[in-house]
Amino acid sequence: MKSVCQRGPCCTPISFSWSSGSTGRKKEVRFLTCYQLSNPGRLFDYSAHMEGQIWFLPRSLQLTGFQAYKLRVTHLYQLKQHNILASVGEDEEGINPLVKIWNLEKRDGGNPLCTRIFPAIPGTEPTVVSCLTVHENLNFMAIGKQKSYIVSGKDYPRVELDTHGCGLRCSALSDPSQDLQFIVAGDECVYLYQPDERGPCFAFEGHKLIAHWFRGYLVIVSRDRKVSPKSEFTSRDSQSSDKQILNIYDLCNKFIAYSAVFEDVVDVLAEWGSLYVLTRDGRVHALQEKDTQTKLEMLFKKNLFEMAINLAKSQHLDSDGLAQIFMQYGDHLYSKGNHDGAVQQYIRTIGKLEPSYVIRKFLDAQRIHNLTAYLQTLHRQSLANADHTTLLLNCYTKLKDSSKLEEFIKTKSESEVHFDVETAIKVLRQAGYYSHALYLAENHAHHEWYLKIQLEDIKNYQEALRYIGKLPFEQAESNMKRYGKILMHHIPEQTTQLLKGLCTDYRSSLEGRCDREAPGCRANSEEFIPIFANNPRELKAFLEHMSEVQPDSPQGIYDTLLELRLQNWAHEKDPQVKEKLHAEAISLLKSGRFCDVFDKALVLCQMHDFQDGVLYLYEQGKLFQQIMHYHMQHEQYRQVITVCERHGEQDPSLWEQALSYFARKEEDCKEYVAAVLKHIENKNLMPPLLVVQTLAHNSTATLSVIRDYLVQKLQKQSQQIAQDELRVRRYREETTRIRQEIQELKASPKIFQKTKCSICNSALELPSVHFLCGHSFHQHCFESYSESDADCPTCLPENRKVMDMIRAQEQKRDLHDQFQHQLKCSNDSFSVIADYFGRGVFNKLTLLTDPPTARLTPSLEAGLQRDLLMHSRRGT
Structure with a gap:
C-alpha cells in the first residue's frame, strides 16, 4: 500500500470544539x-x-x-x-x-x-x-x-471462515463497490470476508482501535508507539503519551489517501458527506473529501498516473476524461524515453484522441515498431482510414515482417476485415508484394485488381484467363472487354475458346452440377469483334462458330464474316482454294442474313470486285437496271436479252433500254434488235414512231430490220380503226332507238298489261305496283323486296351500274379540270404530276360494265342520263 503523502490527497481536515448547548464550555468526553x-x-x-x-x-x-x-x-x-x-x-x-x-x-x-x-x-x-x-x-x-446459544443448526449450518475475531468496533461492512465484504481489523492484518469464503488481507501494522467504512475508503484508528508523525491534532506536550494514528485507505486503488495523528480518539463518525473524528478533549475534527479533479491534479504533479487512472475508474469518470489521462501518461512516458510504455497508453486513447497526434510522434522518432503496434490496434477497432492502412502496410514492408503482414491481411471472414482492402492492394502492389496483393484481391472479389496485377506485373496470362473463367457472367463479360486484346495477343487460342463459351452458353467454372443444368447466359458476340483486330484467323474461327451454333447472332457477326471471306478470296492465288472461298462467300450471301443490310453487303462485294455476289445482290434487291448496266458495260449481249426476258414483266422499260443500247452499237446486232422488237410488238411497249427514232441512231440498221415490225403494226392499227367505226355506228343506232322510245313515253299513254307479279310470278292482284319499264308487283312483294319506293327492284341492279358509270365519268372529268388548273398555277409542275401519280390518279379505271376489249367509254351527255336509265328498265 503506497502512501501518497502525510495528509493524502483525499481529505481536508477541519477542527472545531464540541460545546454544550447550555453552558457553551468545552467538556471532556469521558x-x-x-x-x-x-x-x-x-x-x-x-x-x-x-x-x-x-x-x-x-x-x-x-x-x-x-x-x-x-x-x-x-x-x-x-x-x-x-x-x-x-x-x-x-x-x-x-x-x-x-x-x-x-x-x-x-x-x-x-x-x-x-x-x-x-x-x-x-x-x-x-x-x-x-x-x-x-x-x-x-x-x-x-x-x-x-x-x-443455537436452538437448531439444521436449517442454518455454521460456516467457519476464521478462528480469530477482532476487538470491539474493529469490524465494518464495505459498500457494493467491494462486494459488501465483512472487514475485520486485527493487530497484524486487516482481513476481508465474503459470506462463503475468506477474501484478501492487508498488512496494516499497529493495534487497531476503530474500523469504519466511508465512501469506498477503509478508516482505521490504531495505536503505534513507533510512529509519531507531527500533526495539527496533537498537543505540544503530549509526545510521551501513546498516539493514535488515523489512516484512510483506498483498497481498490491500493494507496493511503490520508494519514494523521490524533489524541484519544473516542469514535469516527460519517455524516453530512464528511468524516468526523471525536476526541476525548471535546473536539470534533471534520475530514472532507476533495473533489476528483483536485485529486487527479495532485497525482499528475507527482507523476502517479497509474493511481490517477485507477482513481478515475473508481469514480466512474467518463471515457473522454480517461482518454485525457491516458494521453498525459503516454506523453510522460514518451518524454522519459519509454516508447513501448507510451504506445500502450496511446492505444488506450483510440477513438478519443486524433490518431495523427500519435503517428507524428513515432514517425519523428523513427519508432516503426511502436507505430506498427498503434496502427494495428487502430485497424482492429475499425477506426482506420485509407491513409492509416497505407502507413501500416508501409511499416510492414519496411520491417520486412512477412508473418505480421500475412496475419494482417489473411482474415477468416469479411466481417473481420478492419481496413480498406483496395488501399491495401495498391500499397502491396507498389511495394512488390504481388502474392499478398493477389490474395486480397481474390478473397475480397476485387477482380479488376487481381487481373491487373496478373497481366501487368506478373505477366501470368494463363492464370488471368483461368480466373476470368471462374467469374460470374457479368464480371467475366466486362473483364474480357477490358483485357481481351492483351490475352488475345499472348494466348489467342485459349482466349478464343473462352469467348466462344461466353457468347453461347456461359457457365462459371465454379458452378455446381445443379447450376450447370440451368440455362446459361450469352454475351453479345458483336461487342468482342474489336478484340480480334490483329488475329484474323481466330476471328474467322470465332465468327464461323457463332454463325453455326447461334444462327440468331447479331448482324455484325455476318457482316464481318462476309468481309473476311471476301478478303481471303481476293488475296488467294491457288485456283482450287479460291473456288472454295468463292463458294463460301456465295453461300453466306444466300443465307438470307443480308436482307436488312443489303447496301452494306453490296459495298463489300464491290470493294473486293466480287461480281457474282454483286449480281446476286442486284437481283435480290430487284435492281434490274443495275444488272442491265453491268452486262452492257461488259458488252454481254446475250445476257442483256436474258435479263430482259427474265425481268421484263416486272420492269418493261428494260426492253426499251435494250433497244436503245443495241441501237447505239456500231456492230451488227440485227439478231438482238429483232428479238427486242418482237417483244415490244407483242407487249405494245413503244409507239412505232419512237421505235423508228431510236433505231435511226444506228448507222448499220436498215429498213429491212424494222420492215416486218412496221407492217404488222400498220395492219393492227387498220383493224382497230375498222372496229372503232363499227362500234360508233352501233352506238348511233342504239341512241336513235332510245330517243324514239323516250319520245313515245312522253307523247302516248302507257298500258300495263302484265298479269303476273315479277317477283313471285303469281297472278297479279290488287293492290299492285307498276313501273314504266313494264314490271308489275304485288304491293306486299314490292314492299318486301324493294330498297326504294321510286325504283323497280328488278331493274335496280342494272340501273345502279349505269349510274356508277355516269358518276365515275363526271368525277374523272372534274379531276381532269382540277389537275389542269394546278398544273398551270404551280411553279413546280413536276411535283404536281408526281403527287397525282402517288395517289394513283392516272391508273386505268376498270368498271364492271366494261367488256374485256373495251377502251375508254365516251362521255355521255347530261341530258341522256335519265333517258338511258328508262331505256334500260324497259329493255329488261
Whole structure:
C-alpha cells in the first residue's frame, strides 16, 4: 500500500470544539457509550451518556439532550424511513435492560415521546445486550446478548471462515463497490470476508482501535508507539503519551489517501458527506473529501498516473476524461524515453484522441515498431482510414515482417476485415508484394485488381484467363472487354475458346452440377469483334462458330464474316482454294442474313470486285437496271436479252433500254434488235414512231430490220380503226332507238298489261305496283323486296351500274379540270404530276360494265342520263 503523502490527497481536515448547548464550555468526553447517525437530511446525530442521557447533535453543533434512563444508555438505533429512535439502557442495577421506543416528532414536556417500554431480554437473569437493530417495516427487532446459544443448526449450518475475531468496533461492512465484504481489523492484518469464503488481507501494522467504512475508503484508528508523525491534532506536550494514528485507505486503488495523528480518539463518525473524528478533549475534527479533479491534479504533479487512472475508474469518470489521462501518461512516458510504455497508453486513447497526434510522434522518432503496434490496434477497432492502412502496410514492408503482414491481411471472414482492402492492394502492389496483393484481391472479389496485377506485373496470362473463367457472367463479360486484346495477343487460342463459351452458353467454372443444368447466359458476340483486330484467323474461327451454333447472332457477326471471306478470296492465288472461298462467300450471301443490310453487303462485294455476289445482290434487291448496266458495260449481249426476258414483266422499260443500247452499237446486232422488237410488238411497249427514232441512231440498221415490225403494226392499227367505226355506228343506232322510245313515253299513254307479279310470278292482284319499264308487283312483294319506293327492284341492279358509270365519268372529268388548273398555277409542275401519280390518279379505271376489249367509254351527255336509265328498265 503506497502512501501518497502525510495528509493524502483525499481529505481536508477541519477542527472545531464540541460545546454544550447550555453552558457553551468545552467538556471532556469521558462517559459517552454509543452513537447513532441519523439518515441523510436529518438534523441530528444521537449520542448516549453513561449517566442515562441521550444527546442530539445538529449540524450547528449545539448539543441538546434529555434523560432517557436512570443509569446508563447502551445502544441506540435510528430508523432510516421513520422518525423513530430505539434505545437500550438500564434503570436499575441487576435487572435486564429495557428497550424504549421514542417518537421524535411528538413531544412530552419538551422531550421526545416514549411510545413503548419492554424488557430487552425475557427472563430474570441479568444479561448484557451486545447489539441492536430494527427492521424498517416496524415489525421486527433484533437484540443480541453476550450469553446465547443455537436452538437448531439444521436449517442454518455454521460456516467457519476464521478462528480469530477482532476487538470491539474493529469490524465494518464495505459498500457494493467491494462486494459488501465483512472487514475485520486485527493487530497484524486487516482481513476481508465474503459470506462463503475468506477474501484478501492487508498488512496494516499497529493495534487497531476503530474500523469504519466511508465512501469506498477503509478508516482505521490504531495505536503505534513507533510512529509519531507531527500533526495539527496533537498537543505540544503530549509526545510521551501513546498516539493514535488515523489512516484512510483506498483498497481498490491500493494507496493511503490520508494519514494523521490524533489524541484519544473516542469514535469516527460519517455524516453530512464528511468524516468526523471525536476526541476525548471535546473536539470534533471534520475530514472532507476533495473533489476528483483536485485529486487527479495532485497525482499528475507527482507523476502517479497509474493511481490517477485507477482513481478515475473508481469514480466512474467518463471515457473522454480517461482518454485525457491516458494521453498525459503516454506523453510522460514518451518524454522519459519509454516508447513501448507510451504506445500502450496511446492505444488506450483510440477513438478519443486524433490518431495523427500519435503517428507524428513515432514517425519523428523513427519508432516503426511502436507505430506498427498503434496502427494495428487502430485497424482492429475499425477506426482506420485509407491513409492509416497505407502507413501500416508501409511499416510492414519496411520491417520486412512477412508473418505480421500475412496475419494482417489473411482474415477468416469479411466481417473481420478492419481496413480498406483496395488501399491495401495498391500499397502491396507498389511495394512488390504481388502474392499478398493477389490474395486480397481474390478473397475480397476485387477482380479488376487481381487481373491487373496478373497481366501487368506478373505477366501470368494463363492464370488471368483461368480466373476470368471462374467469374460470374457479368464480371467475366466486362473483364474480357477490358483485357481481351492483351490475352488475345499472348494466348489467342485459349482466349478464343473462352469467348466462344461466353457468347453461347456461359457457365462459371465454379458452378455446381445443379447450376450447370440451368440455362446459361450469352454475351453479345458483336461487342468482342474489336478484340480480334490483329488475329484474323481466330476471328474467322470465332465468327464461323457463332454463325453455326447461334444462327440468331447479331448482324455484325455476318457482316464481318462476309468481309473476311471476301478478303481471303481476293488475296488467294491457288485456283482450287479460291473456288472454295468463292463458294463460301456465295453461300453466306444466300443465307438470307443480308436482307436488312443489303447496301452494306453490296459495298463489300464491290470493294473486293466480287461480281457474282454483286449480281446476286442486284437481283435480290430487284435492281434490274443495275444488272442491265453491268452486262452492257461488259458488252454481254446475250445476257442483256436474258435479263430482259427474265425481268421484263416486272420492269418493261428494260426492253426499251435494250433497244436503245443495241441501237447505239456500231456492230451488227440485227439478231438482238429483232428479238427486242418482237417483244415490244407483242407487249405494245413503244409507239412505232419512237421505235423508228431510236433505231435511226444506228448507222448499220436498215429498213429491212424494222420492215416486218412496221407492217404488222400498220395492219393492227387498220383493224382497230375498222372496229372503232363499227362500234360508233352501233352506238348511233342504239341512241336513235332510245330517243324514239323516250319520245313515245312522253307523247302516248302507257298500258300495263302484265298479269303476273315479277317477283313471285303469281297472278297479279290488287293492290299492285307498276313501273314504266313494264314490271308489275304485288304491293306486299314490292314492299318486301324493294330498297326504294321510286325504283323497280328488278331493274335496280342494272340501273345502279349505269349510274356508277355516269358518276365515275363526271368525277374523272372534274379531276381532269382540277389537275389542269394546278398544273398551270404551280411553279413546280413536276411535283404536281408526281403527287397525282402517288395517289394513283392516272391508273386505268376498270368498271364492271366494261367488256374485256373495251377502251375508254365516251362521255355521255347530261341530258341522256335519265333517258338511258328508262331505256334500260324497259329493255329488261
